[in-house]
Amino acid sequence: MTETNECDHYDSRILAELQQDARITMAELGRRVHLSQPAVTERVRKLELSGVIKGYRAEVDLARLGYGIRAIIRVARAEYARVVRLIEQTPEVINAYNVTGDDSWVLEIAVIDVSHLDAVVTKFCILTETSTCIVLNAPRENAMVLPARRENIKPAIKKVTGK
Amino acid sequence: MTETNECDHYDSRILAELQQDARITMAELGRRVHLSQPAVTERVRKLELSGVIKGYRAEVDLARLGYGIRAIIRVARAEYARVVRLIEQTPEVINAYNVTGDDSWVLEIAVIDVSHLDAVVTKFCILTETSTCIVLNAPRENAMVLPARRENIKPAIKKVTGK
């Protein structure tokens, strides 16, 4: 299994378009990337099979669905299986990351209001220490990702490349 | 504008299906939720117009696109506009949350390797203090979200409701 599954320029264009709008037709996608409909369909099929495209999801507005508060909970080290089980039993958890460092877990949750937030935080407090902060706004969310290309990395201006 | 835009049971089913697979046809969606194809089409259109559905995106596999490391960077308080500008200039940032607390920002980033991680972290270090941890695994990612219903909240067992 190659890491960067030889994504050529067409595949990058296709991934960009589908990350912007996953519901465009294959015919329209073909027009945008300048390929015939069967050709893009085949490429998309391969991207799906190789696992580059994991799926297609509708993106919903949490506030409009009644979730007034988004929060980040950092959870200190605790028995791994217990945390995972608790996450599984907590639908309010949108994203759950097991991370390095003292805070073993970073959870992103959506709750209705403060009392709901209290209820969810308490569930994790029972396990171990937690630290909660509320999301005020999100200038970037689920940004588009293109195939990694080393030459795109802009180094910070810390080149102390003496010698 | 109502907060919880009167989502009935059909709308909930529709949102669930579209969050699982945003590319199903309206005909198929109709079959799954037991509505006629024009009926679901109209409902989806309204969910889009009301902003409940913000869009549809292909979900990609970061590792297969060449991003070997995902990390969370917590960034301490700094001039708001400067941070936003830096985020805008940093495509590695997948999600950026401005939050309450001492760490004003929580960033989720995708990088190729450690040296790339170094480059990105350094950009933010120049502004203010940061704290970085690496994502080891994610037991839950972009979980499905249904309309908030108060009766679904399971309170933690801390009911000290004496009197």
Added chain:
DNA sequence: CATGAAAGTAACTCTCG
């Protein structure tokens, strides 16, 4: 319910090892 567009299938062409 009818019309036009899109998806899926098949046969053919082109290029590259």
Added chain:
DNA sequence: CGAGAGTTACTTTCATG
């Protein structure tokens, strides 16, 4: 000359008034 990828042509299914 064979494998892979693209295009065109055609049928079925889907979207829209």
